[in-house]
Amino acid sequence: MDESLVLDVNALHLSENAPGAWGTVTWRQDGEPVDSAQLRIERDQIHVGDQAVGIAWVPCHFGGERPFFICEGCGQKAVKLYVLPDGDQKFVCRRCGRLVYASQNEGPGDRAVRKAEKALDRLGPDDGSARHRLAQLRAMRPLFEEILAALGPAQGQR
Ligand SMILES: [Zn+2]
Numbered sequence: 279m280d281e282s283l284v285l286d287v288n289a290l291h292l293s294e295n296a297p298g299a300w301g302t303v304t305w306r307q308d309g310e311p312v313d314s315a316q317l318r319i320e321r322d323q324i325h326v327g328d329q330a331v332g333i334a335w336v337p338c339h340f341g342g343e344r345p346f347f348i349c350e351g352c353g354q355k356a357v358k359l360y361v362l363p364d365g366d367q368k369f370v371c372r373r374c375g376r377l378v379y380a381s382q383n384e385g386p387g388d389r390a391v392r393k394a395e396k397a398l399d400r401l402g403p404d405d406g407s408a409r410h411r412l413a414q415l416r417a418m419r420p421l422f423e424e425i426l427a428a429l430g431p432a433q434g435q436r
Pocket residue numbers: 349350351352353354370371372373374375
């Protein structure tokens with residue numbers, strides 16, 4: 279994945295920037311600008327280009343609170359978000375980025391996920407919760423991989 283397009287929640291200094299603050303964020307590689315996007319900060323989300331990224335504020339042990347991104351792919355909190363390599367220009371967490379990256383050379387775990395996706399399709403129209411289920415299934419991909427590895431060669435070959 280293109281690690282040069284990274285958003286670090288701590289680098290945005292959200293607690294110091296007033297809601298409504300905006301500017302341009304520029305990504306550089308070897309000092310050369312490679313990409314940039316308009317950034318607008320609000321209390322519970324930031325806008326990066328066309329994407330709105332949710333912000334979760336988590337209380338600290340010693341008072342105050344610190345911000346986390348909410349990943350659009352899995353709904354989990356993340357300190358850093360990355361742009362997917364498929365040109366979608368969406369920022370997601372490292373794990374979601376990896377899953378998309380991994381799907382480029384598909385293994386048995388991916389096929390298991392795909393089967394699960396088809397099963398979800400048969401459930402009927404997507405009301406948003408199916409999408410959420412899918413994100414959960416994708417997150418479970420390593421588990422599928424593990425189960426399949428433990429099962430050994432496909433049945434019928436034994
Ligand atoms: Zn994610």
